[in-house]
Amino acid sequence: MTPQQQLLEWLRSSAQGDKAAFESLYQATSAKLFAVSLQLMRRRDWAEDVLQDAFIKIWHNAGDYHTEKGTVMTWMISITRYRALDLLKSRKVKAEHIELDESWMEALHTGEFTDPASDKARLEFCMEGLESDHRQSIYLAFVNGLSHQEITQYISAPLGSIKSWIRRGLAKLKRCLEA
Structure with missing residues (x-):
């Protein structure tokens, strides 16, 4: 058989x-x-x-x-x-009022870059420049796909703080990537 x-x-x-x-x-x-x-x-x-x-x-x-x-x-x-x-x-999480270039958001989620050496290094450099709370919240939302509510449970922080950290972190990330 x-x-x-x-x-x-x-x-x-x-x-x-x-x-x-x-x-x-x-x-x-x-x-x-x-x-x-x-x-x-x-x-x-x-x-x-x-x-x-x-x-x-x-x-x-x-x-x-x-x-x-x-x-x-x-x-x-x-x-x-x-x-x-x-x-x-x-479980998809959408950034509030902050629009990063779609290719960067996809790259953040999948780890696939158009110019892998420079794009990945640039993104990693910009992510490292974020405050740890902002970086962790963005990572949990966009790489791990957690909702805002799931992030609050994961790191024991208020929902408002999570949303602010993601919003501020994405704004800083956007400025860094566009520089």
Whole structure:
């Protein structure tokens, strides 16, 4: 039996409520799906949440799988990716009243730069010039994707302070990057 056939058998059995088959499916695929989730989320705890949500969806929708949708693994990766993207959208933080060049915001989040050597060094230089509270708040918001409320819980600071630190930090960052 090929690996694809084995996954298909476990998925079909899972659709019939076979928990042992679902456990086998999980054991065979969870590492790969977790890697996909972690690559997108860049945070282990969020990647774990995505993986759990994905497997719940796989369990509930196992009967909806059809071979014309691609391999079982492709179908499961697709579910995992959509769950990750949904979570990222729900936790996206937008700067208040401060507009940095979109390419810089994307670079801050992804770490990908048009001129990697100079752009990354410039951004790192400007980030280092920020006060530590401002730098940490911006990093938590734009790199880790935390909401303002999540940042308040993470660093135990008032919501108003978090918003001010992000706003002031982005303004300083913008001035530095445009200099």
